[in-house]
Amino acid sequence: xxxxxxxxxxxxxxxxxxxxxxxxxxxxxxxxxxxxxxxxxxxxxxxxxxxxxxxxxxxxxxxxxxxxxxxxxxxxxxxxxxxxxxxxxxxxxxxxxxxxxxxxxxxxxxxxxx
Amino acid sequence: xxxxxxxxxxxxxxxxxxxxxxxxxxxxxxxxxxxxxxxxxxxxxxxxxxxxxxxxxxxxxxxxxxxxxxxxxxxxxxxxxxxxxxxxxxxxxxxxxxxxxxxxxxxxxxxx
Numbered sequence: 319x320x321x322x323x324x325x326x327x328x329x330x331x332x333x334x335x336x337x338x339x340x341x342x343x344x345x346x347x348x349x350x351x352x353x354x355x356x357x358x359x360x361x362x363x364x365x366x367x368x369x370x371x372x373x374x375x376x377x378x379x380x381x382x383x384x385x386x387x388x389x390x391x392x393x394x395x396x397x398x399x400x401x402x403x404x405x406x407x408x409x410x411x412x413x414x415x416x417x418x419x420x421x422x423x424x425x426x427x428x429x430x431x432x
Numbered sequence: 433x434x435x436x437x438x439x440x441x442x443x444x445x446x447x448x449x450x451x452x453x454x455x456x457x458x459x460x461x462x463x464x465x466x467x468x469x470x471x472x473x474x475x476x477x478x479x480x481x482x483x484x485x486x487x488x489x490x491x492x493x494x495x496x497x498x499x500x501x502x503x504x505x506x507x508x509x510x511x512x513x514x515x516x517x518x519x520x521x522x523x524x525x526x527x528x529x530x531x532x533x534x535x536x537x538x539x540x541x542x543x544x
Binding site: 352354360361362363364367408419420421422423424425 | 434436465467474475476477480488489490522524532533534535536537538
């Protein structure tokens with residue numbers, strides 16, 4: 319079965335600095351990978367996805383992620399963090415060998431300090 | 433605003449009771465997903481429907497059931513409620529099965 323790991327519970331970064339939120343996955347088939355963000359008392363919002371094609375995927379609010387098949391990773395990045403980026407970030411994967419089951423990682427709380 | 437609506441926003445009920453949570457997907461979306469989010473278990477996929485048919489089951493308890501109606505809205509029924517069922521329940525929709533999901537604001541269920 320597929321699984322997702324987000325090795326950091328918390329990431330702190332200063333405003334204006336680049337940020338990285340890490341995600342690694344395990345699937346038996348081809349991965350469909352997603353990043354979502356959750357602000358307090360809100361539902362999850364879609365940021366970006368990788369299905370196929372270019373390994374570097376660009377998404378909403380200046381975020382991007384790089385699919386690395388050899389390292390089974392899909393890290394979320396942003397060149398210059400904003401205080402408003404502070405939120406809970408979830409990586410998710412669907413394994414095309416397992417139908418429609420989506421698995422979400424445990425989440426990483428990002429704090430951008432002014 | 434994602435376009436996905438969920439009612440009610442908050443629900444407080446007693447152990448042993450039964451509740452129904454309702455979800456209206458974005459206009460045109462055929463796929464509906466239900467998730468449970470709790471502090472200790474994170475975000476757990478429960479079940480997915482596509483155009484009225486069940487397509488995938490995750491960690492859904494036998495006390496829980498769901499359905500998607502012809503107008504594509506969905507209901508999640510939770511019965512014989514236990515304290516541990518207290519959580520945020522999210523509905524999400526997507527136009528097709530491999531597309532990104534759009535989440536509703538959630539229903540916060542408190543079982544006392």
